[in-house]
Amino acid sequence: MSRSSEKAQSPGLEVELEPQRIAHGGVSVARLDGRVVFVADAIPGERVLARITDDSKPSFWRAETVRVIEPSPHRRPHVWPEAALERDPDDRAGGAEFGHIANEHQRELKAAVLAEALQRFAGIERPTEVEALPGEADGTRWRTRVRLHVDADGTVGPYAARSHRVIRTAGLPLVTAAIEEIAPIREPFAGADTVDVLAPSEGEARLVIGRQAPTAIRERVGGREFRLDDGGFWQVHAAAPETLSAAVRDAVDPDLFDPRAANLDLYGGVGLLAAALGDLAGPALRITSVESDARATEHAAGNLAEWVGARAETARVERWVRGLADAGAAERARLADATVILDPPRSGAGRAVLEALAEVRPAQIVYVACDPVAFARDAGTLAGLGYTLGPLRAFDLFPNTHHVEAVGRFVREGHA
Known part of the structure; x- marks a missing residue:
């Protein structure tokens, strides 16, 4: 490259980079004299002039694209002028880090990140297409x-x-x-x-x-209405609630689904995905929605009122599930035929939740993930606990950003 790594020891130095792949977080990966450089606003396969912004880590540096020398065929004018390359990197608006990339290629890059994460953290080879949602062709006007x-x-x-x-x-x-x-x-x-x-x-x-x-x-989602607080959590893409509800229903293995089992909706929010399960089960559904936000739980109780066997509890999921695992054999046995919906925050469910959940041995877990690396780590943990990843779908719930949503089914060994 144009400068040696020895000389590139201070932020502000401009260097030519040729990114080769995309990394989790929406930055491209290049090398400068053997050192990894994560460069923003670049597309794998093009050559850019980039400014080093952080050289504090011995294993990698960070850089911002200043100018494109040889553009990718997938580069387009940015959908948000205030985030575009024409602005100094320090003055670019955040929140649309893929806005300079054609939407179809955005989805290809997100699929590559998900596939790489699954292979690296779970040893699972699973190429997955990222599906587009209804909306504007350029990925704008979706955010509610x-x-x-x-x-x-x-x-x-x-x-x-x-x-x-x-x-x-x-x-x-x-x-x-x-x-x-x-x-x-x-x-x-x-x-x-x-x-x-x-x-x-x-x-x-x-x-x-x-x-x-x-x-x-x-x-409103389909023919059902949900109440929630105006400051509470709700999916931000206009089409996301209906898309995820349908994906969860599709992910459930009907041969393993017992509506009368002690089914669970963990990190349940205001009951959106528990209701999706209810659409499969009809009035016989038994399900407990667990959520740490008391206001959300209050709304979930009302939103799920049509199912007599539904209840909503306010609790931290890791403590609540550990309580199940520590219960008597009869209580644990009630969960052996259960279907569990797992919709954790961006950090994932984590080992403590998954180990406790595996102790009560539900038949299947439908995992809704908003972070590919956290999902892959949890997939690896579940594999070690006797759960196999079955069907997996991914959705472009956040066009013009690096974020991607995935819905996968894990089945307990012996039920696959």
């Missing part, structure tokens, strides 16, 4: 919720990529038109550090300013 930040002079906007500095922006192309219309990005704003803007499927778009007291809203 966004958090904006407010700086000391009242500027409202997203953070700059990989920083906590607010970027002024003339538009928000990933959000729905209803959100962009009311987002307070055009004039100074005072009174809070954050502003959440959301457009529920029922009712008007609204602002949630700072730590404002929650208000109940309604979201």
